[in-house]
Amino acid sequence: MDAQGQVSIELVFLTGFIVIIVMGITSHLGEDVELNQAMAAARSGAIEGANINSFAIYPSGRRDDPFHRYYRETPWLLNPCNVKIIKVDYKNFGFNATHNKIRIQLRITASSPILKNSDKNPLGDRINFYARKSITESFGTSSQTNRFFNPSFSNRYVFTTADVKWI
Numbered sequence: 001m002d003a004q005g006q007v008s009i010e011l012v013f014l015t016g017f018i019v020i021i022v023m024g025i026t027s028h029l030g031e032d033v034e035l036n037q038a039m040a041a042a043r044s045g046a047i048e049g050a051n052i053n054s055f056a057i058y059p060s061g062r063r064d065d066p067f068h069r070y071y072r073e074t075p076w077l078l079n080p081c082n083v084k085i086i087k088v089d090y091k092n093f094g095f096n097a098t099h100n101k102i103r104i105q106l107r108i109t110a111s112s113p114i115l116k117n118s119d120k121n122p123l124g125d126r127i128n129f130y131a132r133k134s135i136t137e138s139f140g141t142s143s144q145t146n147r148f149f150n151p152s153f154s155n156r157y158v159f160t161t162a163d164v165k166w167i
Contacts, residue, residue, distance in 0.1 A: 031156060035090075038104070038135050038154050043088040045134025046108050049127035050083040074122050083112045083123065086167065088131070099151070099158040106131060109165045117166075124164030135159050 086109040096103040108127055115123065132149035136142050141153040152159045 034154055034156055035104070037138060038157060038159060039088060039090065041134040041138035042106050042108075042131040042159070043085065045131040046085045046088055046110075046127050048134065049130030050085055050110060050123070052126070052130070074119060081112065081123075082114055083110055083127075085110050085127070091162075096158055099153070101153065101156055101158040104157050104159050106159055106161045107165065108161070109167060111167050120164070120166045124166070127164050128161040132159060132161060 088106060088108050091105045091107065093103040093105060095101075106128075108124075108131060110124070110127060112120070112123075129148060132145075132152040135152040135154065136145055136149045139152075139154045142149075144153045145151060150160065
C-alpha cells in the first residue's frame with residue numbers, strides 16, 4: 001500500500017486538519033490573552049491607586065491646579081489610609097462603533113473601614129485613573145487617549161470604568 005502513496009495522502013490530510021484546529025484555537029486564545037493582560041494591568045493599577053496616597057505627584061502651578069484643589073478639599077487622602085482592592089471584574093458591552101473595538105467596562109470593588117463616605121468618591125476616582133493608566137501603559141496606547149486615560153485602549157478593546165463599589 002505504501003507504494004501507491006496512501007500514507008502520504010493520509011499524512012497531508014492529518015497535517016492539514018491539525019493546522020486548521022490550531023489556527024482556530026489560536027484566534028480564541030489571542031483574545032483571551034489580551035483581555036487577561038488588560039485585567040491584570042487594571043488590578044495592578046487599582047492597587048497602585050489605592051496605595052499611592054502621599055506618594056501622589058501632581059503638577060504644581062496656579063492655585064486652582066489639581067494638587068491645590070485636592071489638597072484643599074481632601075487633605076486626609078494625601079496620607080496613608082487602609083484601602084483594600086477586593087475585586088476587579090468587567091462587563092462586556094459588545095462592539096463600539098465609535099472606536100471600532102469591543103467596549104469593556106471595568107468594575108472595581110474596594111473596602112476601607114476608616115474612610116468616611118464623602119472621601120470614597122475622590123479616592124475611587126484615583127483608583128479608576130490608575131487602573132486605566134496601567135492598561136494604557138501596558139499596551140503602549142497613550143497616544144490614543146486623553147490625559148485622564150479615559151477611555152484606555154488595547155488592540156481589540158476600549159476600556160472605561162464604572163464608579164468604584166465600596167463595601
